[in-house]
Amino acid sequence: INCRGFKNKLRSFTEINDKMPLIDFYLLNETHCVDVEYPKLRGYTTYFRNRKLGKKGGGVAVLVKDQYKDSVVKISEGLNSEYIVVKVKCFKRNFAFISYYGSQAYHEGGSEHPYEIIKEVEDLLEQDYDIIWGGDFNAHVGDAVRGNNSSINSKGKLFRDFFEDN
Helix, strand or coil: CECCCCHHHHHHHHHHHHHCCCCCEEEEECCCCECCCCCCCCCEEEEEECECCCCCCCCEEEEEEHHHHHHEEEEEECCCCEEEEEEECCCCCCEEEEEEECCCCCCCCCCCCHHHHHHHHHHHHHCCCEEEEEEECCCCEHHHCCCCCCCECHHHHHHHHHHHHC
16 A cells, blocks of 8 residues: 555545454555654554665554564665565465665666665565565556556666566
C-alpha cells in the first residue's frame, strides 16, 4: 500500500483493520516516517526502514499480525535502495515479504540502484523462497501489465526483463 504518509491515514487503517480482521501482513511504502518513527497499528508488529534523518518522504514497512511475530525475522534492508525484507518461518514453505519504494528518477549511477533489490530477490529465489514483493516501483513497464500505458523507461525495462526471466 502506498500510503503517502502513514500518520494521517492511521484512522483509515484502523477502520479497514476492524472491518477486515483477516489481513495478516501489510506491505507499506511512502510511510513518510523519519529516524526511529514507524507505523503503529494495534495488533501488529512493525519492521521498517526509513530514510536518513532530514530527508523527506519515502520509508517502507512490513506490518505483521502479532500472532506471527515470533516466526518473523528481518533479514535485510536496502543500503542504497528503500526496501525491507522479512522472512516468515511458520509456514511449510519459506516465505519472504518485501516492501519496496523505488526512486522516481532513476539513471545509471544515480542515488537509487534497482540492481540492489534485484540481487536480493535473486538470492532469495536461489534459497527456494516464495516471495511476496509489493511497493511503488516508480517504473514504466509498458504493456507488460494489461491495460497499462505502453511507455517503458530504463528502470521499467530492467524490472520487466527480470520478471520475464524469473
